[in-house]
Amino acid sequence: MKAEIITIGDELLIGQVVDTNAAWIANKLNLLGIDIHKIVSISDKKESIFKALEQVDKSTNLVILTGGLGPTNDDITKIALAEYFHVKLVMNNKVLEKIKTFVIKRNADLNERNKQQALVPENCTVIQNSIGTAPGMWFEDNRRIIISLPGVPFEMKEMMNNHILEELKKRHKNFYISHKNILIQGLAESKLAEILEEWEKNFPKDLSVAYLPSPGVIKLRITGKGKNRKYIEEQIENKVNALKNIIPDYICGFDEDKLEELLGKLLKEKKATVSVAESCTGGNIGRLITSVPGCSDYFKGGIIAYSNEIKENILNVNKRNIEIYGAVSKQVVEEMAKGILELFTTDFSIATSGIAGPTGGSKEKPVGTTWIAVAGKDKVITQKFVFGDQRDRNIQRASLTAINMLQKLILS
């Protein structure tokens, strides 16, 4: 099956909204072995929608559109699709009932705009929206399937997960595609490529590899495509095993693993608790840890010790050490890690102190200089890093590096 994704909305073309829907849909289709050959973003004008539909490749047999189904006047997709198929819009009573229930549950009144959302082109099969008001629409003729979904990400996802993917799976059985992601921490991309030069040579012809760098982690993706599932899986496994021998110390996870989830799993296994003392990361490590549902089993909390005053008064960092070595130093970050461990009576702790930038650097401590400490009851590991010039990247790199350091300490 060959697919194309069309995302609709002026907000995408003027760059006010990042198109996360396309990536999410692409990922889900890909897991079914459906080949996405193009993603197109267009304006929410009728003419743009017509043109995009006309320009769909002849051999494409699945088109998914998102956006333009809301209750406001700039939402035009439904009208455009009715015109495209030369059909009328008709009131769908089941949708209307759903909308009524939805609105009443939220203690609001049903208004005219809500009602209009129950109008759909008469040739479509309606996909019910259980968490919002705009219905999805499934069109199908002998050429292809066209599916129109809301642009609101969680409504679109709900429809994909509970209706569409299952239906598409039934229609697409002959082709196998598999990905394996290897997460790598602590190596620059070009250094990694150099180390892996031999490994990359003689790649089996059904397999390919890609480097996907992001702040703090490089994802190495191996993709295999073909009809023989077993053969593909074996080839991928061989390459992964070879990789484990080449860079054992830098592999920090696989596939959709997130460092914060891996740490959480490990802490649960050990029935251990953790706390954080964050200076330069400002709460971001806490945010990452608490992004994992169920984290209250192991996360007690932490101190965001942004000012030196808080480091001294709450975390019991020695004032003299701050004066002599500065707040961004081995001595201070170690005391922060020990301080929070004691104060919050946890088994493990993480502490950060750095110069996130864009200003505040010096010759000895340039912007990006970051000290990280991780502590258990009888050991502390402290390490210095010099990240880059960008505040947001530095914060994220420091956070993920710290989480990975604690994981290593627990496993050591």
Added chain:
Amino acid sequence: MKAEIITIGDELLIGQVVDTNAAWIANKLNLLGIDIHKIVSISDKKESIFKALEQVDKSTNLVILTGGLGPTNDDITKIALAEYFHVKLVMNNKVLEKIKTFVIKRNADLNERNKQQALVPENCTVIQNSIGTAPGMWFEDNRRIIISLPGVPFEMKEMMNNHILEELKKRHKNFYISHKNILIQGLAESKLAEILEEWEKNFPKDLSVAYLPSPGVIKLRITGKGKNRKYIEEQIENKVNALKNIIPDYICGFDEDKLEELLGKLLKEKKATVSVAESCTGGNIGRLITSVPGCSDYFKGGIIAYSNEIKENILNVNKRNIEIYGAVSKQVVEEMAKGILELFTTDFSIATSGIAGPTGGSKEKPVGTTWIAVAGKDKVITQKFVFGDQRDRNIQRASLTAINMLQKLILS
């Protein structure tokens, strides 16, 4: 000028990376009045690049490509462009020198892959990369400009900001486009649309409006296009002023304002300090506040009080209140706000306690129930919200709502 953006990379088509580059470039071009009519994402195969270039609209006179210029074997753009233009790749010594300097600064050795990055198609003008190794390339004939940039976001941005935008501005002077964003907090999208029905009618013909909802804030965007700058600006101003009269209490900012930046500005003006006591938001409010450079002027830090034990022992929340009312209650969140204000000796504070989900709800307190308190020296405002079912959205909505509540308290 009519533009198209082509982003290259299998990672986009299989949904492993969200295309933030396209949005960023679109935004920048749009501010110059350049009309982006399509964004296309394609695979990093030579054939896909050829096809995409062939399918560019005849009337398009600017194409910006990103991606596929890295040091690894899956990076093919440069080779594809040389073939497309029927020219050779030649070594650019200036680029090679830059790469050498760059690599030496990082205490690494210059390897063969780094050197190959200095090869460019002989018909291009090189755009130097001051923060990375891959050069950008500017191609131009009598039909159009084609620009190829690295996919690494901060390298691409640096080249756009320091070279390309200035050059494009010189070539595009006759058309005016203007956007005004109004940020709205505390109203659902359909409710807002209902209130604004009259305001939306009789919109001047050169103006349009769009609703851009995100967790915690709805952005209302007014766009004006035309040749008469003064006229467009006046029309937009009239509509904004009308809006200020209709929903004065819900407007929380304009244009690229971020709530955390507005709060920071206000605190700086008042020479006041703030601290946070976060339960359900788990550090996210701290992260937002510290995402603003210079926040150390007003942010002392906070406590992530995820467990009740920490609420009691560190924040001095009355144990009896947690037993009687539960951790997610008016009483507890108020004590948290007061507790952190005192402990951190700040002028203002924010506290949150809620059920972020996906589990942990009850009939009385369903998932999404969140108490927020903001405090100054002599006043506390506490409010209950029932957000939705989604953990990440609940956390973000609670965080932005809390920041806005504090801003209102300070201004009241």
